[in-house]
Amino acid sequence: MPDDPTVVTLVVAARDGDQHAWNAIVERYAPLVWAVCRRHDLSRLDIDDVGQSVWLKLVEHLADIRDPAALPGWIATTTRNECLRVLRTSRSREHAEHLAEPEGFAEGGFAEIDQELERAQRQVALRVAFRELRPRCQELLSQLFQEPRPAYRDISATLGMKIGSIGPSRERCLAELRRCPALAALIEADGPGREARRA
């Protein structure tokens, strides 16, 4: 997993009491916590419980995180452990009451956690990169996500952009996205060969 220099900056600032840095950490990784909880099939009530525990633990451990770059992994693992705690509590009750056999979920899911972490890292990088784009690029790309995808004619009307410019602008904006440091670091770590071939 590539190191993300901004994570280190955020952790160091949050450690010094910077609420904005903390907010940025939460905004970045709340989707990871959420996704891991969903994967464990937790109710909203349980997800809230897990979320609170994870963030509180992180607040408590900010001071002694030795390697801030490892933060996403720490969050994913802690969330998983908290999910298992919640499941154990409800499962042992069910067991005692002979209501239901414990289900086989959440057993040996470390490979799954790795995948979730990988996906979360990729998504964080993409979101950070997207927000660094020029507003014009963000608007255009947002249009292209619409389902069903609007006709270029409609995009042209919405954005006041020539139809002939949409294709080339899309290409330029995506190239810009790839160059944003957060994403560039990920692409670099992923496989420099491919990008080198491209260049």
Added chain:
Amino acid sequence: MTSIADIRWDDDDELLAFLDEALRTEGEVPPDFVAAGKAAFTWRSIDAELAALVYDSEREPALTRTQTADLRALTFASAHVTIELELTDSGLLGQVVPTAPARIDVQTAAGVTASVTADELGCFTIRDVPQEPFRLRVRVDETIDVLTTWITR
């Protein structure tokens, strides 16, 4: 699930699809879940032990609930104390076990909203229970300082 090694970053359509997925995933996370995470920063200086929720009647399957629906029983446990709570419309009744004249603070993201002292049996009553998520900080002398996880009504 696509492994990161399989991603063709130079493919515009693929990049766009992944960007779409990334923004969509973020959009699926409820704002109040994120807000609660941000609020957790308030407690960074508190040097308290965490008491985990070990029982919540609201999580019991409906058939096995022994209490009436308007009473919610909660139990928090740490290494040193157990905190038993009964939450009703009219307030929060609690007991600290082992019994001790504990001081109890009710905390929300905004700060401490109420402080009460438990009697010699460790019992306490909180009349004004916050509507927003809250937690209890329970202190006994200088030796015990415990913080429950967040309680959402």
